[in-house]
Amino acid sequence: MPSHVPGTSERAGHHLTDPAPGAGARTGAHAGPGVVPPARLLPVHLEDEPQPAFLEQLEHLRRLSGDLVRWMEPVPIARAVGTSASAVVLPDLSGLAYRALEHFRAIEVPLLIVTSEFGTVSMWDWEIRDYLRRRGVPTTAPTSLQEFHDVVRALSVKERLAGASMLAYQDDLGAGQQPDIFKRFYWWEEECVHDLRERLGVQVQRRSYRELVARAGAVPQARVDAEAARLEGDVPIHGLSARARGDALRIKLALSDELDETPGVIAAGINCLNESRTSSTTPCLAWNLLFEERGLIWGCEADLTSMVTKFLTWESLRTPVMMTNLYPFLMGGAALKHERIPYFPAVEEPHNHVLAAHCGFFGIVPRSWATQWSVRPRVLEIVDENAHALDARFPTGDITIVKIDSTMRTLTATPAELPGYEQYEDSDCLNGAVLRVQDGYRFVEKLPSHHAVLAVGDVVRRLEVVSPLLGVSLERI
Template sequence: MRTILLPLYFTEANERENGERRQQLAVLKELYGDEAEFLPEQALGTEIPGIVDALLFPQLIGAIFSHKAELAAIRIPIVVLTSSFGTVEMWDWEIVSYLRLQLKLNVFTPYNVDLAKVILRSLAAKKLMQGGVNFLMFQDEPGEGMQAYIFKRFYWWEAECTRFIEDAFGIKILYQSWKGVNERAREIPDQDATALWEQWTVPTEDLPRESVIKAVKLYLAIKEVIDKTGNVYGVGGNCLNESFHSDTTPCLAWNWIFEHDRLIWACEGDTVTLISKFILYSGLKRPMMMTNIYPFLVGMAALKHEGIDTFPDIDDPDNHALGVHCGYFGFAPQSFCTHWVMRPKALAIVNDHAVVIDCRIKTGPVTMAKLQSDMKGLTIIEAEIEDYVQYPGSDCRNGALIRYKNKSGHRVMEELSSHHAIIIQGDITHELVQMAKVYGFTTRIV
């Protein structure tokens, strides 16, 4: 998955400038060869092949101001990487301002290598989705099962939401039976599951062997459907609401599907989270996970759901939240975490043999980001994980204590589009803004 770049040059360039440009292209190919395919360079004004994702200026010179007509005809993004360090030269800001303001061109000017990689990877992911990829979701009659009074409210199960996602990004969401894949899991021989477990063992605590084997079998059954379907880049299942169909939960499956199959996952049949996470991870390549967000401002409505009496006693509670999902912080793959262990289930609504992941990511800066319901905007919440808090015997046995960076608790209450939040490691608003520019998203920064 690489972006196809077409380098452009100016016929007015002299011999020295031509030599400098060729040297710069060699630097860029070395720096960004994993993220981009570089086509042979062409003169500005020549026909642009249809396969090109973005135009590249490895060099800018004053002659550009005499090419207004050719530039105005450009309909694809432009990336400016003109310094010997693989970034934009500050001397080019005059030209970039001209291209953006007077010619209304979509120009990217990354000022560090990591930011350039985010832009290039995002361009590639956008192209990949437009080419038609599959996202697989296991469910049968969502909303009608466990805790229907909660689950029947969720927009992600509406046909309209599915249509918005597919139309916006060119993907297909394919639905398969959660009941059926669990029935198939029960048919898989114990020895097949045991063999895979011995090969891919993960840390566990207090888990009976039978529970482990059931979790492995579910992975094998899901993987069969993925392989049969083909071209799958993301997968999820209605694991809680329709838990009565299953002897376990797909937590181990989601871990292995990412760690070994490199596919994005989502819990609870949430397709908005799935597409958000695919877009975010494809561009950022940073640790991220989904959890439920419980702002302290919600008060008893949150406390009752988690089975706890009080929030942590801290200063500035209005600007804090708990991150809790399925009894613990939430699911994340092992490689994203500082602590990761598979335990017996915490929630009452799942099978007695169900498993759950107790994990932590690094404390410190995080950024929450999620697509808005119309698939045209990205909400960004700047925050920090301060600590982890434990309430034994509750549905918050190990949750994250999250502080909003900008004392924005009341604004967060207005801007949240879901209780499902995607938490990304690091203070990365600047990267998310550039990614949003690739997709044409508006951004709301809280």
């Protein structure tokens, strides 16, 4: 493989809410990162026939929803029972709602109240919504156009989950590197796989990491060279040998081939650290390229719970997400020793701060979401010296720490702030993020895992709106 390919120039990230415009075509059954199948909404009117106000508001909703919705033909509320729609939407309400309670109760799909021309609930409908809620009829009523869009995307996500697959490449399940740590993780348990299927409809396919590496090794050199030429000058890489670059692209091409052969894959992960002796490379660059080109969600260490958390959050809210390790300052020496750092940064209220770092840097961030991004040689000693990692950053400012719990019934969400990054020479944290939370003690007590998903912005309210549509509750930490 040519030693100068890909390029090594640095550049700032771009499009923090819209991944890589024009990057990658759709392949087989796999939609690219900007493609969301539309939700199917059934407009319902309370009168026997649709009235002018209903028709006018429905036109507003058609315009506001764009390609996110496939609208069904309107029906009277009595005919909404048993619908196959993603949800029923009420574009117009009146006092007839108080006399249609039993019809409302008979509707089994989510019920949306979107009665203003701005894509929100009308203030005049709060009484009707309260009346329904107190009589056992939950509704969803967006307070902004953004929330309306979140809602319809979440409806689509819920339907996509049914029968979708996540791939987990692993062989030894904790018996490899650092077994004292890896033997503890819930995402390898059969109960986790069972609950993902029963609660969310997601199927987990466990595949051999060794077989994937063998397939990567059999990729013809001509394909590797063609991939390198395609990326030339566009992917900044520093300090990697020609072999290291070639091996990184081989694993990407092998994964891409497997995705072509497997319909319905929404995420994939590799037990890359624990089983690092299996491969001379790491999948970091591959995960970046596969997300940018085909929208594939990735899972470091084959963490199923992080993978599904990222899928739910990104696909519903379309805000950038990534996974990383959390090291609360409260954990003191236990955290410092693991990252091989001498001290935490000097901050006010250290008990309310968390260091976020993974594999020597912040973690895997797709390039289109990063403010800084490059591929660098590996940092952790447990991976092959030929391996690599991504040195990337999210924008500073508001951030939300999200993770699904072990029952697959609750999303935990913590509003936080990312004021900056910290670097430690000769450590396992060459570039980590410093996060500030409101209550560090409560955070440590309630968080579900050392692996967490970070979402750009304060999106707790938005998660609260979409959670019921995804079939989960929301717990704010």
